[in-house]
Amino acid sequence: QVQLVESGGGLVQAGGSLRLSCSGSGSTFSRSTMGWFRQSPGKERSFVGASGFTTAYADSVKGRFGISRDNAKNTVYLQMNNLKPEDTALYYCAQKRSVGWYIPRDVSGYELWGQGTQVTVSS
Numbered sequence: 369q370v371q372l373v374e375s376g377g378g379l380v381q382a383g384g385s386l387r388l389s390c391s392g393s394g395s396t397f398s399r400s401t402m403g404w405f406r407q408s409p410g411k412e413r414s415f416v417g418a419s420g421f422t423t424a425y426a427d428s429v430k431g432r433f434g435i436s437r438d439n440a441k442n443t444v445y446l447q448m449n450n451l452k453p454e455d456t457a458l459y460y461c462a463q464k465r466s467v468g469w470y471i472p473r474d475v476s477g478y479e480l481w482g483q484g485t486q487v488t489v490s491s
Contacts, residue, residue: 370394370480372461377485380451384489388446390461390482398439401464401471403478404446406457406487413460415473419444420464424471429455451489458484 376388390402403418417425419435432451437444444461462478472478 370396372463372480372482374459374461374482374485377459377487379488379490382452382489382491384451385447385449386451386487388448388459388461388485388487390444390446392442392444392461392463392480394442396465397442397463399465399467401467401478402435402437402444403462403464403472404435404444405460405462405475406455407460407484408457413475416446416459418462418471418473420467420471421469422471424473426473448487451487453489453491455487456489457487459487460484 372392374390401420404416405413407413415426417435432449434447461482463480464478
C-alpha cells in the first residue's frame, strides 16, 4: 500500500530552522508532483509549496522555505528557515501521481496524503 510518512517536526524558537522529510513508497514517486500543505486549528489546509518540473511556493513562505527531493530515496524535503510564530501548524505532505509544469495549489489537486507532522514556533 502506497503511503506517505512525514517527519522532522518539533518546537523551535522564532528565527530558527527545521527540515521536514516526507518518505513515500511505490514506484511512482519520481513521476509525481510532491506538495507541502499546512493547517492551523480553525483554519483550512493551505498550500505551502510543491515540486514538479518546477517548484512553487506560497507568498507567505517564499524566500524562507525551500523544497528539494531525492527520487532515489523516494523522499521530499521542506527546509524552513527564519521561522515565525505564524508558521505554527500541522504540516502535510501530498502526492499528485503525475508531474508537469503546472503545480496545483489546492488540496483537490493531490491524491495521497500523509498524517502530518507538527511544527510549533515560539516567540
